Amino acid sequence: MKIPSNISALLVGITLTLVSLWIGQNHGLLPIAASKEAELVDELFNAMMTISVGLFLLVQGVLIIAVFKFRRRPGDLTDAPPIHGNIPLEILWTAIPTVIVLLISVYSFDVYQKLGGFDPNAIGDSGAVQVAMLPGEELSTPLINPSKTNPTHKHLALGIGASPEAEGKPADLVVNVMGMQYAWLFTYPEIGTTTGELHVPLGKDIQLNIKAQDVLHAFWLPEFRIKQDAIPGQESQLRFRPQRVGEYPVVCAELCGPYHGGMVTKLFVENQQDYDNWLHTQIASHDPGQTVIALGANPPSDTDFLAPFVSELGVTNEILQQLNPHYPA
Ligand SMILES: [Cu+2]
Known part of the structure; x- marks a missing residue:
């Protein structure tokens, strides 16, 4: 019995879709997702993976079928049919990827916004006034116009800020992060202690204020799917909510010198009790001299x-x- 070609095409299409959906959810390429932010990023990644696998199988499948089906047979010395193109087909294979790319861009912007990466209040909020000047001309007005600076707006911070739900609320815990060749230092302003490992309580809104002492570094938490440049002279931030107890790597993701690869430490997400215990040991052993040793100031x-x-x-x-x-x- 011969299966009609439209039915076999339908079956191939269904199989392709199912395989793509399965691989999109089971590719195993990402580490554990340890925050709400990570789940949002993973959903976006999985959606793109599904589309990519589908397109890859479709294009490569058609190519392999064509190689076998339309190969030159022995003794066939005729020319191939002269094909000049197919305008409807070309419009179709241009329009479909365009729509896919547009949908992904809208989706990824939505994820970025839910993460807190986009702060509408920060736009045009630096207070700086652009002044065009001729060479030798005196500057008659100050570059920063105080009346333009709205004190109710936060200053423009690079990085991932508060999520829309947490907007306007202060974070539960603020930690200052300093990147330097070749270590990360974490200062807890409440208790004034400085450590080489980051400890945070589970389920709380954590804000990291990131700086660099010497050169560019990048503070990367792979399990939290967030990364932010640490820039000398310019503070940046990362805000996230850990939702899984564990020990996670903190990696420098910006080539910062010969020992860049060793610039790794750990983030400990602990339940409130363990975190409080750790905090007490830090307060007990707190020695202001140690901070000075670490910073090399004295x-x-x-x-x-x-x-x-x-x-x-x-x-x-x-x-x-x-x-x-x-x-x-
Ligand atoms: Cu570094």
């Missing part, structure tokens, strides 16, 4: 520098004395 003496290792790593005074004759007994 180099400590060898004795000060080695002191923490005596207690924390079980290095004895005798060992230290062997290494450094000036170390006090």
